[in-house]
Amino acid sequence: MPNAPRTVKDVPAQEFVIALAQYFRSTGKVRLASAITRLPVRGEKGDWERWTRPPRRGDARRRRACDLDGLTRNVFIRALRSPRCDSARIAVACGRASASPIVAYVLGFAGQDRVFRGRWRGRAPCTDRRGSRSPTASVYLVVMSVFLASDARSVPSSRSRAPNTLHPRVGSMLPETFLPFLCVFPGMDVVSCPLVPPPASIVLAMNERASDHPSPRHASPSIRRWRSPPGSTS
Amino acid sequence: MEVPTWVDIVKTASYKELAPYDPDWFYIRAASMARKLYVSGNMGVGAFRKNYGGARNDGVCRFHHAIGSGSVARAILKQLEAVGVVEKGPKGRRITPSGQRDLDRIAGRVAVSA
Numbered sequence: 001m002p003n004a005p006r007t008v009k010d011v012p013a014q015e016f017v018i019a020l021a022q023y024f025r026s027t028g029k030v031r032l033a034s035a036i037t038r039l040p041v042r043g044e045k046g047d048w049e050r051w052t053r054p055p056r057r058g059d060a061r062r063r064r065a066c067d068l069d070g071l072t073r074n075v076f077i078r079a080l081r082s083p084r085c086d087s088a089r090i091a092v093a094c095g096r097a098s099a100s101p102i103v104a105y106v107l108g109f110a111g112q113d114r115v116f117r118g119r120w121r122g123r124a125p126c127t128d129r130r131g132s133r134s135p136t137a138s139v140y141l142v143v144m145s146v147f148l149a150s151d152a153r154s155v156p157s158s159r160s161r162a163p164n165t166l167h168p169r170v171g172s173m174l175p176e177t178f179l180p181f182l183c184v185f186p187g188m189d190v191v192s193c194p195l196v197p198p199p200a201s202i203v204l205a206m207n208e209r210a211s212d213h214p215s216p217r218h219a220s221p222s223i224r225r226w227r228s229p230p231g232s233t234s
Numbered sequence: 235m236e237v238p239t240w241v242d243i244v245k246t247a248s249y250k251e252l253a254p255y256d257p258d259w260f261y262i263r264a265a266s267m268a269r270k271l272y273v274s275g276n277m278g279v280g281a282f283r284k285n286y287g288g289a290r291n292d293g294v295c296r297f298h299h300a301i302g303s304g305s306v307a308r309a310i311l312k313q314l315e316a317v318g319v320v321e322k323g324p325k326g327r328r329i330t331p332s333g334q335r336d337l338d339r340i341a342g343r344v345a346v347s348a
Contacts, residue, residue, distance in 0.1 A: 008272050011341045019344045020265035020337065024235045025258060027317070 235264065235313045249290035249300035264310045271320055271329045272337050278326030282307035 008016055241260045245253045256262060263286075270285065271277055277285075286302035311327055314320045319333035329337070 006338065006342070008269060008337050008341045011344050013269065015344050016341055017262060017265045017269055019340050020268060021258060021261035023336075023340055024261045024264055027235060 235261070235317055237261075238309055244303070244306065246306055247287065247300065247302040249288065251291070260306075260310070263306065264314060267307070267310050268314055268319055268329070268333070268337065271314075271327060272334065275328045276323055276325040279304050279307045279311065281326060282311075 237260050243253075245251075246259070246263070267282060270282075283301040283304050286307070287300050288302070289297040290300035291297060311320065314333075315322070315327070318330060319336065320327045321330045322328075
C-alpha cells in the first residue's frame with residue numbers, strides 16, 4: 001500500500017481531530033458539574049452547614065457573614081450562568097423570620113443567549129414585606145422549573161433592536177417541568193419535598209412583564225406552607 | 235484526561251458571544267491542540283491564544299482580531315502534559331516521542347476506517 005498514511009500529516013485534520021477527541025474521551029473521566037447538581041443538598045458537609053446556619057444578630061455587620069443579598073446573587077447567578085445546561089426559573093420568597101407574610105420575587109433566569117447576564121428582578125431579596133432590609137430576614141429559594149435553553153433561543157427578542165438577538169421569555173415557557181428540588185439559605189428550613197407545581201398566581205408572578213414591577217400583590221399563598229426557621233416566633 | 239469542572243460555564247474566548255454547543259468541546263480542543271503541536275511544535279499558551287482567536291464583532295465597526303482564552307489553552311496543555319502527549323521544551327510545549335507514536339497510531343486507524 002504505497003498510499004497508506006503513516007503520519008498525522010497524511011490524514012485530513014478534521015477527521016483526525018475527531019478521532020483523537022474520541023480517544024481522549026474514552027481514556028478520561030468526565031467530571032461535569034451542572035448548575036443543579038452543584039447546589040448543596042442535604043447530606044453534604046461543608047457549605048451546607050454554613051448556609052443553613054440561622055442568621056445571628058449582627059451578621060449583617062460582619063462582612064460577608066450573612067450577606068444574603070450578595071450570597072444569593074453570587075451563588076445562584078453563578079450557577080445559572082451555566083450556558084449549556086438547562087436554565088432554571090427561580091422564585092425567591094423572603095421575609096422576616098418572625099413575619100408570616102412572604103413576598104415572592106423573581107430572581108430572573110439565564111438563557112443561553114443571556115449567559116453572563118443574570119438579572120436581578122424585584123427588590124433586594126432580604127427585604128421584608130414593607131421593603132426594609134433586615135439582617136434577620138430569611139431567604140427562601142425555590143427552583144420552580146427548568147426549561148431547555150434551546151427552547152429559550154427559539155423565541156426572538158421583541159425588545160432588542162438587534163435583528164439577530166434572541167431573548168428568552170418566561171411567559172412563553174410551559175410550567176409543567178417543575179423540579180422536586182429545594183435549595184436552602186441561611187435561616188431557611190426545609191419543609192417538604194418535592195415541591196408541588198405552583199398555582200397560576202406564581203406562574204403569573206414569574207412572567208417577565210409582570211415581574212418588571214414586583215409588588216406584594218405577587219405574593220403567593222402556596223409559599224406560606226414553608227415553615228419558619230427554627231427559633232422564629234411565627 | 236480529566237475535564238475541569240468549569241467547562242460548562244465558560245466561553246472559549248472573551249470575544250465570543252456564546253459558549254460552545256458541543257458538550258465534548260474540551261476533548262475536541264485538546265485534540266486540535268495536540269495536532270497543532272505535532273505539526274508545528276514549540277507552541278505555548280500565547281501562540282494558542284492567537285491561533286484560537288477570531289474576529290471580534292464590534293457592531294457597526296470593523297471586525298478586529300481578538301485572542302482566545304488562555305485559561306482553556308493552559309488547562310489543556312497541562313492535561314496533555316499529564317497524559318504524556320506533550321512536554322515542555324525550550325520554546326513552549328512540544329510533542330513527546332510517545333505522544334507522536336500515539337498520534338500516528340490514531341492517524342493510521344483513521345485512514346483504515348476511512
